[in-house]
Amino acid sequence: xxxxxxxxxxxxxxxxxxxxxxxxxxxxxxxxxxxxxxxxxxxxxxxxxxxxxxxxxxxxxxxxxxxxxxxxxxxxxxxxxxxxxxxxxxxxxxxxxxxxxxxxxxxxxxxxxxxxxxxxxxxxxxxxxxxxxxxxxxxxxxxxxxxxxxxxxxxxxxxxxxxxxxxxxxxxxxxxxxxxxxxxxxxxxxxxxxxxxxxxxxxxxxxxxxxxxxxxxxxxxxxxxxxxxxxxxxxxxxxxxxxxxxxxxxxxxxxxxxxxxxxxxxxxxxxxxxxxxxxxxxxxxxxxxxxxxxxxxxxxxxxxxxxxxxxxxxxxxxxxxxxxxxxxxxxxxxxxxxxxxxxxxxxxxxxxxxxxxxxxxxxxxxxxxxxxxxxxxxxxxxxxxxxxxxxxxxxxxxxxxxxxxxxxxxxxx
Numbered sequence: 001x002x003x004x005x006x007x008x009x010x011x012x013x014x015x016x017x018x019x020x021x022x023x024x025x026x027x028x029x030x031x032x033x034x035x036x037x038x039x040x041x042x043x044x045x046x047x048x049x050x051x052x053x054x055x056x057x058x059x060x061x062x063x064x065x066x067x068x069x070x071x072x073x074x075x076x077x078x079x080x081x082x083x084x085x086x087x088x089x090x091x092x093x094x095x096x097x098x099x100x101x102x103x104x105x106x107x108x109x110x111x112x113x114x115x116x117x118x119x120x121x122x123x124x125x126x127x128x129x130x131x132x133x134x135x136x137x138x139x140x141x142x143x144x145x146x147x148x149x150x151x152x153x154x155x156x157x158x159x160x161x162x163x164x165x166x167x168x169x170x171x172x173x174x175x176x177x178x179x180x181x182x183x184x185x186x187x188x189x190x191x192x193x194x195x196x197x198x199x200x201x202x203x204x205x206x207x208x209x210x211x212x213x214x215x216x217x218x219x220x221x222x223x224x225x226x227x228x229x230x231x232x233x234x235x236x237x238x239x240x241x242x243x244x245x246x247x248x249x250x251x252x253x254x255x256x257x258x259x260x261x262x263x264x265x266x267x268x269x270x271x272x273x274x275x276x277x278x279x280x281x282x283x284x285x286x287x288x289x290x291x292x293x294x295x296x297x298x299x300x301x302x303x304x305x306x307x308x309x310x311x312x313x314x315x316x317x318x319x320x321x322x323x324x325x326x327x328x329x330x331x332x333x334x335x336x337x338x339x340x341x342x343x344x345x346x347x348x349x350x351x352x353x354x355x356x357x358x359x360x361x362x363x364x365x366x367x368x369x370x371x372x373x374x375x376x377x378x379x380x381x382x383x384x385x386x387x388x389x390x391x392x393x394x395x396x397x398x399x400x401x402x403x404x405x406x407x408x409x410x411x412x413x
Contacts, residue, residue, distance in 0.1 A: 117311020225357035278350030358413035
């Protein structure tokens, strides 16, 4: 019970204000979107929802925004302004209250620790020198007990977090997953609804647009080739096309795949399949859950204790600067490092998914070689980037070709 409540209350306490599942925190600009839920890529063949026991029903939004949903339910939805998988999520008042409360947890927890440290410092200096000396002597006398108590507290937190460690079958690594997938998806549903409400009335690519058909067809081919993967077969996937020259793609935790038309323009079919596979891999590897779980652990075990100590030991202006620097260092050393690691993992798993779809695996590294020529050398320091450089990604994908070609042979390509 405590585990469940803690995971729910702590949900998204460390989330950035971003609408992306793949931790691309440096690009939060969304233009227009076109959504096709459970898309029927050829209008008479396979759709992207693999619940084959339910009939597929296509219906169109009443407005002129070219938003089309493919409903996997046998009855019409009562609200055609939301994707079907959002309607089926049945968000409860408890879910809303958890997200509402947790959204403020991160903002106020650090503030409260700083205030507590400052209050402790003021209390200390209001004591007389004799009283302070007496307290200091008592602390030194009981230093072993104090150290044991602090160590025991950290061990309890570590033991608690160990219950949320899981062996990831994709990476063979033990990973921290504190939050439930249900809570992650509720948040993603709300973010997608906001995106559609704000961007869904202009510049949409209809389902008859060649670019849309191409993206949906390649995605369907990729999903069909990996139908044996439980995480793919059991999830509802939705294709969202953004009519923008930006070369970008991302995926939401609830299965919404966003592809920008600028990306489709510079990538051939095999390259686009590998990129979509990369985005699918972020969901399969539960990167958003892991990223926020790691951030929560670092926040509890490092940031909060450090802010208390710094605020109590240093004058307020210096302490505030020290807390900000400590937060920045943890973000660079833990947050950005985790994100870059996720991108490397998604490149590998995405290429494996594409291999099962019999794509030309050499197109992966060639795409990133082309992107390195288009983007030119990065002007930012590499350890401040959320993604590896284009050249390093090209080299890594090239090194994976021999292994992934073996997967293609097993798939009968």
